[in-house]
Amino acid sequence: MLFAHGSGSTRHSPRNRLVAQTIVDAGIGTLLFDLLTPDEDQARFDIGLLASRLEQTTLWLKGRPEARALRIGYFGASTGAAAALVAAASLGEPVDAVVSRGGRPDLAGPALPKVMAPTLLIVGSLDPQVISLNENAYAQLRCTKAFQIVPGATHLFEEAGTLERVAELAVEWFRQFLVEDPERALRSDEDQT
Numbered sequence: 444m445l446f447a448h449g450s451g452s453t454r455h456s457p458r459n460r461l462v463a464q465t466i467v468d469a470g471i472g473t474l475l476f477d478l479l480t481p482d483e484d485q486a487r488f489d490i491g492l493l494a495s496r497l498e499q500t501t502l503w504l505k506g507r508p509e510a511r512a513l514r515i516g517y518f519g520a521s522t523g524a525a526a527a528l529v530a531a532a533s534l535g536e537p538v539d540a541v542v543s544r545g546g547r548p549d550l551a552g553p554a555l556p557k558v559m560a561p562t563l564l565i566v567g568s569l570d571p572q573v574i575s576l577n578e579n580a581y582a583q584l585r586c587t588k589a590f591q592i593v594p595g596a597t598h599l600f601e602e603a604g605t606l607e608r609v610a611e612l613a614v615e616w617f618r619q620f621l622v623e624d625p626e627r628a629l630r631s632d633e634d635q636t
Contacts, residue, residue, distance in 0.1 A: 444472065445504070447526045447527040459520065461607075463518075469617075470622070471516075474504065479496075498530045501537060502537075505537055514622075517531060518541075519543050521545060524547055525549070525550035527541050527546075528548055528551035532555070538560040539561075539620050540561050540616060540619075541560050541563070542563045545565070547573070549577075555583035560586060562588045563591065564591070567596025567602075568594045568595060569596060574592065596608075596609075
């Protein structure tokens, strides 16, 4: 599972790291990396550039012998969600699932109906503008899809328990579409407790 964060966020973001750790704890490999260099902050709304970097990273990962058989998922936040959807539409089958947290899937524009990967959109209930943008994007998706609103959450999911809920929803989605044997992953979790 690859993270696509945007709007100035990095792999060091506590929110990204919390979600990534929850996904790793569920037995799903995670790659946190930066789509932009520190000097490229002005390009955080360049969805084409972000998507291109995500595509390149996906192809690099799929080219590694130890990762060839792995299923690929994207977790996108903010503009990273649009980049994840554009990359998923462009690459097609190498991408097996997408999760968007408080994302801007609307910025994926004409790529939305081309996305084949099962896609979960997650938005906070106290983020009405982003809810509306996600509802419009959701209507354009033609893949297996779901839309979840996290009660009591604003755009950044900073309220107690809301980011943890996002992580739980992401794990459920990725287990469904990335893990060959979800029961085995569940047993693995139980063995660690």
